[in-house]
Amino acid sequence: MRDRNDGPSYGRRVTAAVWFRPSQQNIVFALFAVLFVLFSLFLHGFLTTDNMLTLLQNVAVLGILGLGMAVVVIGRGIDISLVASLAVPPGLVLQMVQNGHSLPYALLTAFALSLAFGLVNGWLIAYAEVPSLFATLATGLFLAGLGQVALFKLDVVQWSPGMNALTVIGQGTIAGLPVPILMFGLTAIAVMLFLRLTRIGTYIYAIGDNPNAARITGIPTRPAIVLQYVLAALVGAFAGLVLAASVNSMPTRIYNSTLIYDVILVVVLGGIGLSGGRGGVLNVVIGTLLIGTMLNAMTIMDVSYSGQNLIKGLVLLVAILADSFVNPRNEETAQQGDI
Amino acid sequence: MNERLVSLRYRYWPDHLVGEILSKRWTETAIPAIVLVIVAAAFSEAIPGFLSAAGLADTARQACEIGFCVFGMSLVIIVGGIDLSIGSIFALTDFCALFCLDVLGWPVWAVIPATLLAGALLGAVNGILIGYFRLRAFITTLITLIVYRAAYDLLIFGHSNQIAAAFPDIPIWNFIGGGTIFGVPSIVLVYAAIAIFGHVFLTRLRPGWHVVAIGGSRRSAFNSGIPVRRTIAQCYVASGFLTALGALFFAARLGTVGGDIGVGLEVTVLTAAILGGISLGGGKGSVAKALIGTLIVLLITNGLTTLSAPGGVNRMVLASILLIAAMIDIRWVKNRNRIISKVYVSPTYHAMPPIPATDPDSGTPFALNDRLRDVTEIGVGRIEAPEDIILDGDDNLYAGSRHGDIIRFFPPDYERMEVYAHIGGQPLGMAFDRNRSLYVCVGGMGLYRITRNRKVEKATDETNRSLRSVNDDSRLRLADDLDIADDGRIFFSEATVRYEMHEWPVDGLEARGNGRIICYDPNTETTRTVLRNLKFPNGVCITSDRQSILFAETWGCTVKRYWFAGPKIGRVETVLDNLPGYPDNINLASDGNYWLALVGMRCPALDLAWRMPGFRRRMAKRLPVDEWLFPNINTGCVVKFDEQGRILESLWDLGGVNHPMITSMREHRGHLYLGGILNNRIGRYRLAHADPDFVHYDRRWGITA
CATH class of the missing domain: 2.120.10.30 (TolB, C-terminal domain)
Known part of the structure; x- marks a missing residue:
C-alpha cells in the first residue's frame, strides 16, 4: 500500500477527475443514464428486448442524419438542406423505378443528384462565401421545389416491386438486430474512420477550430469545406433510402416537418458545439440515444405529440442549462460570430 | 491640343464623386435596394395591378406584420445572436390576443397590453437564458421554438373551437385589423413610427450604440464597461415584444388560430433580414436594411402566389433569387472598401510653368545660399x-x-x-x-x-455644409x-x-x-x-x-x-x-x-x-x-x-x-x-x-x- 501523498495516488485522483469531467457530452450521457434507469424501474414494458430494438430502430434514421450533420458542424458549418437531401434523391430512385427504369440506373442518377447538390452547397459556402445557414436554407428550398415540380407525381412516392432488392436495408434483421440499426452503426463507423484516420478528417477539425489559421497553415480549406457538404448530402440520401425501405414509401412532405431541428438537437446536445472543431461520432450516438429514449418512453406513456415535444424541449433546456453552469462561457472566452 | 482635351476632361468631369458616393454608408444597402426595384418591376410587368393601391394596401398589412418580426430578428442578429423562436412566439401571442378577446371577453384596451406583455415575457425567457446564463442563441431559441410550438398546439387543442365560433364586432378591434387613416392602413402608421424610432435608436441613442458595439465585438464591449448581458437580454425581450405587435395586428385582421400559424415564419423572417444585408454574426445592420429585406421577400412570395405558380416553382424561384441576391451582396460588401480605395484618389489636370531657377549663380532672389x-x-x-x-x-x-x-x-x-x-x-x-x-x-x-x-x-x-458636395x-x-x-x-x-x-x-x-x-x-x-x-x-x-x-x-x-x-x-x-x-x-x-x-x-x-x-x-x-x-x-x-x-x-x-x-x-x-x-x-x-x-x-x- 502506497503512501497517500506519493505520485500514483495523485495520478489516481487525476484519473478520477477525467472520468467525471462534466463536459456536455458526459452530462447528456448521465442524463440519458438516469432517464434510462428511471424508465426501466418505473415504466412497464420499457426494458424489454423488443422495446429496445424498437427504440433504436425509430431513431436510426435520425442518427444517420445526425452523423451527416456532425461532419458539417465540426467544420463550423450547418446544413439545413439535409432533409431535402433525405427526401428528394431517394424519392427520385423510387419514382424512376416506378416509371420502369432499372434500380442501378435509378441509384446512379440519385447519387449524381446528391453529389451535384452537395457540390453546389459546398461551392456556395466555400467559394461564394454565403453563410452556411443561409445557403443551405435556400438550396434546400430549391431542391424541395425541384422535387415537387419536376420529379415526383405524388407527394408520397410508393415503393414498387422493382425496388425489392433494397428492402433489406430497411427491414428485417441480421443476427437478431434490425437492419436500420446496423445501417446506423455502419455509417457511424465509416464517419468515425473518416474523421479519425484520414488526413482530410483532421483538416475538418482544424477548419472548424479556426478557419483562418487553417487556411494560413496551408490546408486546402475550400475543397475540404466542399467535401463536407458533399458527404452530408450523400449521408442524407443514404438515410432517405433506409427510411424509404423501412416504411415502404418516401413521404416527400417530410421536408415541411421539423425533422431538421431534431437533427440539430441530436448533434448539438451530444456535445458537438456549433462553433466547430469539437466532438465526434460518439457525441451523435449519445445525443441520439437520449432523444430516442425520451421519445420511446413518452410513446409508451401515451403522451400526445405536442406533449412529447414540450417535454423533450424542457429536458433539452435543462441539459444545456446544466452545461452552462458547469462549463460557463464568458465574454473573454466567447468566440465572435458564434451563435 | 491633346493636353487641352485632357485639361477640359478633368475640369468638367467630376471623377472624385464616384469615390465619395461609394464611401457613403448607405451604399452598403445598394444591392438589396436594386434587387427590390428589379423584383417590383418584374412583377408589376407580369401581373397587371400588382402595384395598384388596393393591392399595395393588402401587401402592406402583411408586410408590416412580418416587418415587425423582421425588426425583432434584426435587432437580435445585430447584437450577435439569432431568434428562431419568432414563429412560435407569433403563434402564441396571436392565440393570447384572441383568447383574451373571445374567450375571456376582455376589452380591447386590456387585450393589447396583455398580448404585448406576453410577447415580451416569452422573449424574456430567451433573453435570460442567452443573456444572463450565456447559452448559445441558436440552440436555445431552437429549443424554445419547439417548446412554444408545443404549448401552442396544446392550447389551441382546447380552445380553437371557442375562438373560431366567436365573431367579435368591436369597432376599435376592426380598426386595428383593417382600418385606415387618410387611406393609409393603421398598421403602416404604427410600423412607420417604430421604424423611425428604430433608426434613431440604432444610429443616435446610446443603448443602440451599445447593441451595435456588442454585436461588433462582444469582448471589447464588455471590457469597455457596456452591460453586455443585460443589453443582450433586452434585445430578446424587444424581439418578443415586436413579434407580439405583429401578431396582434394579424389576430385583428384574420382572427384565426389555425395549426400552421407562424410555422416556418422564422425562416421567412431570417431570409428577409439576411437579404436586406444584416449580416449573421452581428454588428452590422440598419432599419432600412430590415425594411428592404421584408419587402423583397414579401413581393416575391406574393407575386408568385398571384401568378398561381405551383408550390414547387414558387420555392425554386424564391430560393434562386435569395441565393443570387445573397451572393452579389456578399461580394459587394466584401469588395466595396477595396473599390473605394481604388477609385477614391482621383487626380486632376494641373499645369505649372517651368520652375524658376534657384542656382547659386542664377541671380534670382531664390539663389541658393547657406x-x-x-x-x-x-x-x-x-x-x-x-x-x-x-x-x-x-x-x-x-x-x-x-x-x-x-x-x-x-x-x-x-x-x-x-x-x-x-x-x-x-x-x-x-x-x-x-x-x-x-x-x-x-x-x-x-x-x-x-x-x-x-x-x-x-x-x-x-x-456650413455646402449643398453640392457629396x-x-x-x-x-x-x-x-x-x-x-x-x-x-x-x-x-x-x-x-x-x-x-x-x-x-x-x-x-x-x-x-x-x-x-x-x-x-x-x-x-x-x-x-x-x-x-x-x-x-x-x-x-x-x-x-x-x-x-x-x-x-x-x-x-x-x-x-x-x-x-x-x-x-x-x-x-x-x-x-x-x-x-x-x-x-x-x-x-x-x-x-x-x-x-x-x-x-x-x-x-x-x-x-x-x-x-x-x-x-x-x-x-x-x-x-x-x-x-x-x-x-x-x-x-x-x-x-x-x-x-x-x-x-x-x-x-x-x-x-x-x-x-x-x-x-x-x-x-x-x-x-x-x-x-x-x-x-x-x-x-x-x-x-x-x-x-x-x-x-x-x-x-x-x-x-
Whole structure:
C-alpha cells in the first residue's frame, strides 16, 4: 500500500477527475443514464428486448442524419438542406423505378443528384462565401421545389416491386438486430474512420477550430469545406433510402416537418458545439440515444405529440442549462460570430 | 491640343464623386435596394395591378406584420445572436390576443397590453437564458421554438373551437385589423413610427450604440464597461415584444388560430433580414436594411402566389433569387472598401510653368545660399513636429507637438520647457488675439482657443455644409493656419476636405482644389466658408490694410490675397505666382514685409506628373501607397516678400544640416524662429538689420511693452 501523498495516488485522483469531467457530452450521457434507469424501474414494458430494438430502430434514421450533420458542424458549418437531401434523391430512385427504369440506373442518377447538390452547397459556402445557414436554407428550398415540380407525381412516392432488392436495408434483421440499426452503426463507423484516420478528417477539425489559421497553415480549406457538404448530402440520401425501405414509401412532405431541428438537437446536445472543431461520432450516438429514449418512453406513456415535444424541449433546456453552469462561457472566452 | 482635351476632361468631369458616393454608408444597402426595384418591376410587368393601391394596401398589412418580426430578428442578429423562436412566439401571442378577446371577453384596451406583455415575457425567457446564463442563441431559441410550438398546439387543442365560433364586432378591434387613416392602413402608421424610432435608436441613442458595439465585438464591449448581458437580454425581450405587435395586428385582421400559424415564419423572417444585408454574426445592420429585406421577400412570395405558380416553382424561384441576391451582396460588401480605395484618389489636370531657377549663380532672389546653416537649436530631441511657433511679449516660446500638446519654452536660453496645454490633436498654425488668448488650428479637430489661464476651449469644429458636395464637408478635417482681423473675426485655412491630416501627400497627388478658407466670428460664434476649391490653402496672414488676408496655396505654388472688407470685398488677387517650392505659413516681418516658408522645392517629375492625371490615377490604382510619387519636403527655405509680390531675400540651409525642412517661421526681437512639421527641434536665426523690439502680436494689437 502506497503512501497517500506519493505520485500514483495523485495520478489516481487525476484519473478520477477525467472520468467525471462534466463536459456536455458526459452530462447528456448521465442524463440519458438516469432517464434510462428511471424508465426501466418505473415504466412497464420499457426494458424489454423488443422495446429496445424498437427504440433504436425509430431513431436510426435520425442518427444517420445526425452523423451527416456532425461532419458539417465540426467544420463550423450547418446544413439545413439535409432533409431535402433525405427526401428528394431517394424519392427520385423510387419514382424512376416506378416509371420502369432499372434500380442501378435509378441509384446512379440519385447519387449524381446528391453529389451535384452537395457540390453546389459546398461551392456556395466555400467559394461564394454565403453563410452556411443561409445557403443551405435556400438550396434546400430549391431542391424541395425541384422535387415537387419536376420529379415526383405524388407527394408520397410508393415503393414498387422493382425496388425489392433494397428492402433489406430497411427491414428485417441480421443476427437478431434490425437492419436500420446496423445501417446506423455502419455509417457511424465509416464517419468515425473518416474523421479519425484520414488526413482530410483532421483538416475538418482544424477548419472548424479556426478557419483562418487553417487556411494560413496551408490546408486546402475550400475543397475540404466542399467535401463536407458533399458527404452530408450523400449521408442524407443514404438515410432517405433506409427510411424509404423501412416504411415502404418516401413521404416527400417530410421536408415541411421539423425533422431538421431534431437533427440539430441530436448533434448539438451530444456535445458537438456549433462553433466547430469539437466532438465526434460518439457525441451523435449519445445525443441520439437520449432523444430516442425520451421519445420511446413518452410513446409508451401515451403522451400526445405536442406533449412529447414540450417535454423533450424542457429536458433539452435543462441539459444545456446544466452545461452552462458547469462549463460557463464568458465574454473573454466567447468566440465572435458564434451563435 | 491633346493636353487641352485632357485639361477640359478633368475640369468638367467630376471623377472624385464616384469615390465619395461609394464611401457613403448607405451604399452598403445598394444591392438589396436594386434587387427590390428589379423584383417590383418584374412583377408589376407580369401581373397587371400588382402595384395598384388596393393591392399595395393588402401587401402592406402583411408586410408590416412580418416587418415587425423582421425588426425583432434584426435587432437580435445585430447584437450577435439569432431568434428562431419568432414563429412560435407569433403563434402564441396571436392565440393570447384572441383568447383574451373571445374567450375571456376582455376589452380591447386590456387585450393589447396583455398580448404585448406576453410577447415580451416569452422573449424574456430567451433573453435570460442567452443573456444572463450565456447559452448559445441558436440552440436555445431552437429549443424554445419547439417548446412554444408545443404549448401552442396544446392550447389551441382546447380552445380553437371557442375562438373560431366567436365573431367579435368591436369597432376599435376592426380598426386595428383593417382600418385606415387618410387611406393609409393603421398598421403602416404604427410600423412607420417604430421604424423611425428604430433608426434613431440604432444610429443616435446610446443603448443602440451599445447593441451595435456588442454585436461588433462582444469582448471589447464588455471590457469597455457596456452591460453586455443585460443589453443582450433586452434585445430578446424587444424581439418578443415586436413579434407580439405583429401578431396582434394579424389576430385583428384574420382572427384565426389555425395549426400552421407562424410555422416556418422564422425562416421567412431570417431570409428577409439576411437579404436586406444584416449580416449573421452581428454588428452590422440598419432599419432600412430590415425594411428592404421584408419587402423583397414579401413581393416575391406574393407575386408568385398571384401568378398561381405551383408550390414547387414558387420555392425554386424564391430560393434562386435569395441565393443570387445573397451572393452579389456578399461580394459587394466584401469588395466595396477595396473599390473605394481604388477609385477614391482621383487626380486632376494641373499645369505649372517651368520652375524658376534657384542656382547659386542664377541671380534670382531664390539663389541658393547657406545662411541658415548657423541657426542655433532649441529643444533638440525634446519636441516633435513643431509645425508653427509663436512668441509672446514676455519672450516665451510656444510650439505644437505631435502628442497633442502646446509646449512652452522659457527665456532666455529656452532650455526649460513645460506642457503649456494639452489639446489632444496635432497643433498647427497659432495666433494671439487681442486678449492674448492663443488660437490654434488643430489637425483633425478644428479651431481651438487657449485662454490666458491655460483653459482649452473649442472655438469651432464645423462650418456650413455646402449643398453640392457629396462628402459631408461641415466637419473641419485639417484646419491649418489662421490670422485674426481687427474686428476679432478669425480667418483660417482648411487644407483639404477629402483627406485626413496624415494623408496630405495624397491630396498633393490629386492636385484638385479641395481646400477652403473659413471665417469664424467669435462675437456671434458662427462659422462660414468664404473661399472654396483652393489647392491646399496653408498659411494665412492679415495684410497692412487690415482689409484682406494673404494666403498660400501649397499645391498651387502661389500666394493670393483675399479682401474680406473694404472696397475690394470678396476679390481674390494673385500676389506671388509660380514659386519654386510649396509655400506654407506666412507671417509678418518687422519691416512690414512678409516671411513665407517653402516647405519643399518643386521637382520636374511631379510637375510633369501633374499634367498627366491618367498616369497618376493608374499609379494610385496599381501601386501600393508607399511607392507613389511624393511631393519633395526634404529641402525648403524661407523667403521674404512684399505686398506687391516681389521676393526680397531667401534663406537656405543648402547642405540640409540644421534646418532643411521649414513649415513656419516667426520673427521676434531680431531673431527668426523656425518650425518644421517633421523636425525634432526649433531653429533660431539671428537677423541682421531687424527691429530688436519687434513682437509680432504686440505690434499687431498695438501693445507696447
